[in-house]
Amino acid sequence: MWKTWQAIWKRRRFESDMAEELAFHLEARTADLQRKGHPPAEAKRLARLELGSPENYKEECRQARGLRWLDELRGDLLYAFRGLSRNRAFTAVTLITLTLGIGANAAIFALVNAVLLKTLPVDKPEQLQSVYWVLPYGRPTFQNNASGSSNRDGNLRVADMFSYVHFKKLRDELPHEVELFAYSGIDRLTVTVNGQAQLARGLGVSWNYCRGLGLRPPLGRSFLPEDENVDASTPPVLLSYDFWRTAFAARQSIIGETLLVGPIKTIVVGVLPPGFHGTQPGEGIDVLLPLTAWGMEQRRDITSPRTWWVKMMARVQPPYPVPLLRSELETRFIAQLRSEPVPTPYDLPTIRLIDGSRGLAWLRDAFEEPLKLLMLVAGLILLMGAVNVAGLLLARAESRAAETASRLALGADRLRLIRQHLTESLLLGVLGLLGGLCLAALLQSALPSLLAREGEIPLIDIAPDARFFGAALVATLGIAFLFGFYPAWKSSRLELTTALKRSPGPRAGRLPLGRTLTGIQVGLSLLLLIGAGTLVRTVLNLQSLNLGFKPERLLIFSADATLSGYRDEQALTYYARALETLAATPGVESVAFSRHGLLHASSSSGEFYYRDANSRLQHIEDAYIQGISPNYFHTVGVPLLAGRDFTRLDDRKAKRVALVNQKMALLVRPDGASPIGLTLYQNDKGEEPVEIIGLVGDAKYDSLRDAAPATVYAPFGQRGIRQATFSLRTAADPLSIAPAIRRVMASVDPRVPIYGLRTEEEQIGIAMERERVLARLVTGFAALALLLAAIGIYGVLTYSVARRIPEIGVRLALGAAPERLRLMILRESFPPVAAGLAAGLIAAWWFTKLLEQFVFGVKPLDIWSVAGALILLIAGAAIAAWIPARRASLVTPMTALRYE
Secondary structure (H helix, E strand, C coil): CHHHHHHHHCHHHHHHHHHHHHHHHHHHHHHHHHHCCCCHHHHHHHHHHHHCCHHHHHHHHHHHCCCHHHHHHHHHHHHHHHHHHHCHHHHHHHHHHHHHHHHHHHHHHHHHHHHHHCCCCCCCHHHEEEEEEEEECCCCCCCCEECCCEEEECCEEEECCEEHHHHHHHHHHCCCCEEEEEECCCEEEEEEECCEEEEEEEEEECCCHHHHHCCCCCEECCCCHHHHCCCCCCCEEEECHHHHHHHCCCCHHHCCCEEEECCEEEEEEEECCCCCCCCCCECCCCEEEEHHHHHHHCCCCCCCCCEEEEEEEEEECCCCCHHHHHHHHHHHHHHHHHCCCCCCCCCCCEEEEEECCCCCCHHHHHHHHHHHHHHHHHHHHHHHHHHHHHHHHHHHHHHCHHHHHHHHHCCCCHHHHHHHHHHHHHHHHHHHHHHHHHHHHHHHHHHHHHHCECCECCECCCCCCHHHHHHHHHHHHHHHHHHHHHHHHHHCCCCHHHHHHCCCCCCCCCCHHHHHHHHHHHHHHHHHHHHHHHHHHHHHHHHCCCCCCCCCCEEEEEEEHHHHCCCHHHHHHHHHHHHHHHHCCCCEEEEEEECCCCCCCCCCEEEEEEECCCCCEEEEEEEEEEEECCCHHHHHCCCEEEECCCCCCCCCCCCCEEEEEHHHHHHHCCCCCCCCCCEEECCCCCCCCEEEEEEECCCCCCCCCCCCCCEEEEEHHHHCCCEEEEEEEECCCHHHHHHHHHHHHHHHCCCCCEEEEEEHHHHHHHHCHHHHHHHHHHHHHHHHHHHHHHHHHHHHHHHHHHHCHHHHHHHHHCCCCHHHHHHHHHHHHHHHHHHHHHHHHHHHHHHHHHCHHHCCCCCCCCHHHHHHHHHHHHHHHHHHHHHHHHHHHCCCHHHHHCCC
16 A cells, blocks of 8 residues: 555656666667677567567556556546536536535535534533533522523423532532533623723633633733632733734733723733633623622622522543533532522422533524524535536436447446546536635625624634535535436446447437436425525515504614613613713704613513402513613604603602503403503512503514513613613614714713614614525525526426437428427426426425424415415426527428438
């Protein structure tokens, strides 16, 4: 094997050595013959006759070294290049088809790879385990205050939050093979750079966070145990590489400088490695603080075992078994809970470890199903491309039947012919792969925007890796074999006598497999067209919904004064001052603010109680709670149906009041009577009464798809608001006054940055972004499928017409009308198209079932989507079939008969 590779890599030297060796033997034999008395010329001639052809010896040497296959492959490739260059139309259509199919798949797989498959860019990510606790859903828990995420797994609740107290004890008790570290949820905060406050994403971490992940800061140091000191007056901070580069111009002198993070003065001690954006793929981080400092900034109780707000991960060094770690964590965690007496009973949780090599799962959970759907659609496009190319190759192989028969008659091996045809298919596949990778590279910068959430593009690494190139290569080889094998095999099974008797030009007859391939393309096209129509109908349905408010000429933005050091009452004062300043801005007709923006995918909910006609307390389990300013309903366009709106007098000193929407009113007044004057309670003891003073219309808040929720509106002066979303009704285009709004808010307090400045109509577009992106992509794929199907029909019929030109000439000579010839050719396209439509309708029923979670207001096999898809496909097929049919009818008898 080594000698074979040497011969391949040093081919020139190998050929030179063979030539020298043969020349030596020739000279030696010539000298021997001269010693026996032969003249020099005669001796040389006799020596050459004895030794034979040098090329035969060279060929035997090449074959002994395993180089013959390389020479044959090179010859096949050169022959394939010449053949493809002679038939440029065929080559162009084939390569465009493969480029589009492979490029679409490569682009979508880049997203799938980045979101679902790639591991964290840390040292040995396979050793990481995420720690969760599990309880039956709805059971009481130990904590009384929690901040984190939980998901439902059947009847179980799986959550990731723990108390800082419990984490520290667990970290100290575990063996040295386990590195347990903790962090809090990513949240917004302000960082003052050059005197200007700007929003950043912060993360609180334990001191061993970098050590647990295997991160080595390229500049400065990571955290130390003493950095978690609660009494530290100037806590340390780590900067992400991107934030250090953009906010501080990659200045190395930043180490040791003080930095104002929110209200906390910190000192920069290090910079994280490039490419690391945290353990939550898609969520970027800018600054890291010790958990103790983060807890103070976020107003978390770091001393209470019943305040759960940190997440935990563990690095497990082999050979320590992961099941043993789970058992150890569960035993020690339950022991800690039992040592803390609480007044109310609770259930003890169990511990679950989940592979943490790919980080936490919100991005995967949010986009796994849409990405799988897009991968399926892209795969169907690639399959259509393969079917199309297979049809073209089959037609090409049929047109070269006489040439192939001649080669077989001259002694060519059938397997050798199959290999030559497969080499041509492989060449087409490789060229299509190169084109597809170039297309995917052009789309690479736009790919992350497909996963935008709330207008923010997630930070994901879509750079190609070994898995990406491996998948592309395997797919290309598989597709090349798929579309190339049957035409190659069929061309080698020719009957020599029959093939040689035929002229080398087009021959009479039909191509049954070509019709089958056409039917497959038509069916796949119909499948994708119906899917595209269903998703487009979904977008139209969402756009036509009655939202309950008026989004026209509405400008929105958010601000969080608490990130800049304001406390509760101070924040309310800041928002009220901003409200007055904005109201005086030219171009603003009305302004108000609320705790949650309209269709911002955020909400607050709570329990309420009310007394029925028999004075018994009734429970409302889950109602939305919205804190608002006066004039909110007038500003956003929600109608006030009865009662009064809030005023500035509805503050903490006044009686607690609320307004409710119609859905909430029906819950407390099932008889349809007015709810005004009714009292709501916020616990089952009839305490904390809130009087209903008004009734407003229903409005959607966190979701377009869901019905307007039962909502209770409370005045901000009584409830308090940490973050506020301002809504401004403008006299003209809202974006025209956006610069003025930024200046006005900076004049109120430049330390409080605003974010999410956009129109409400843009916000509605963001709320339905997933549906719009899916509709655009699937529609684009469906249009491509329709084009491929039309090309397939056109190619098969064109080939069929070319082969039947002698028959057509005879018919014309016997008096056949051109119209009848056109109808005859068109009839050939009807059976495969009809069969494809029937199969496509059956497959579309299954496909639309897969789309159920993405559609709204549309049933599977929606009649309008099906009708539109059928009309488009039949029209495209008719146009594709009409062109060769018309060409056939224009052939003159003399021209046609010359083919014989």
